[in-house]
Amino acid sequence: MTGEVNVEQVKELLNGVLDPEIPALTIADLGILRDVVFKDGIFEITITPTFTGCPAMGVIEQDIDEVLRLEGITNFKIKTVMAPAWTTDWMSDEGKRKLKEYGIAPPSVSTEDHLKAMITGKKHAVQCPFCNSMSTRLTSPFGSTACKALHYCDSCQQPFEEFKCH
């Protein structure tokens, strides 16, 4: 289908690429997919990592590669950029809704407020994604992936994960 494909169709295809560690969300929902442009006969796909050491980046690149090649698209390159730095502020409302539905508390404060609180050691209350209670506590600031923390809900007595403000 090369030749007739346009940027919109490539974007549409990439909407099918899920985050390998949180497969409820697409890389577009998360803001990992920054841009797709067509230049000199090549689709340039720009992605950015959530955390500097995110081990999922390699898999994401492979997944993009596979989705496009399955459609016969080979004239593309994937570019990883660091600037501007990824932030949870970019996560779409749709993304946050899907995250909560999946059982992960979405980031609830802005990155700026979050940074200010960090240096003083203050912690913000996190809403339980299951019962919406605010009486929850942090059990571990680090979880199964670099981008998540572990909490416990004192109301419904369920452990849950939070997507950390970043």
Add this chain to the structure above:
Amino acid sequence: MNKATISFEEALFEYCLRLGDTSLIMGQRLSEWCGHAPYLEEDIAISNFALDYIGQARIILSYAGKVEDKGRNEDSLAYLRDALQFRNLLMAEQPNGDFGTTVMKQYLIGVYNFHLYSLLQKSKDSEIAAFAAKSLKEVAYHVRHSGDWVSRLGDGTDESKKRIQDAIEDLWYFVDDMFQIDDVETMLLSNGVAADLNEVKKLWTATVTDKFKTVSLTIPEVNNAMRLDSRKGNHTEHLGYILAEMQVLPRSYPDAKW
């Protein structure tokens, strides 16, 4: 290093090594804890920090390679340089010691990075600014977590208090080294690329002093600070052992892929 002979690119390369090597050595040191931390959550936390540090090192060393323009990438810079070519802070290479020492080192360097990266976000070098903005958010978690531990150990038992205070005494010899300003720093500061280490020192001292006050830990008088200079590649004996372990595979099997 002679002022007359150093070019802007050379200075920028040096500066990137300083940022990247401190992260790399911190990451390597912390990964020694993997599987040995006091309990599972802490093991995960320390491994997370190590991962952050290695990720940060990768970004800035890869940029260093581009600045140098001699065909070296982040891997060749990490694995194929010797101790004399490393520019990490002396504190970073110190042994993990007990958990208190690990926590204190993590805290002191975490606060340092927090203030350094806050300033570097405004660097005129867009790659360094992006690196700083990105890393800052990770470092914030390091500061909060290690800061929590400093409070807990400082406010804990007599034993925990003694150990965390001992850690401060041991590590304080390497504080001077964190704020040394040489020709590279001066040149890049005047170009708006580097952060002012005097400013970092002011902010760092304020944060650390406030923290120590809340848990009655004391800052020791150090009259004989370590005179080695990490900026010139003069390291303590510990770095060579770290490199030997970290580099053995790529040095033994130069084209190994894993």
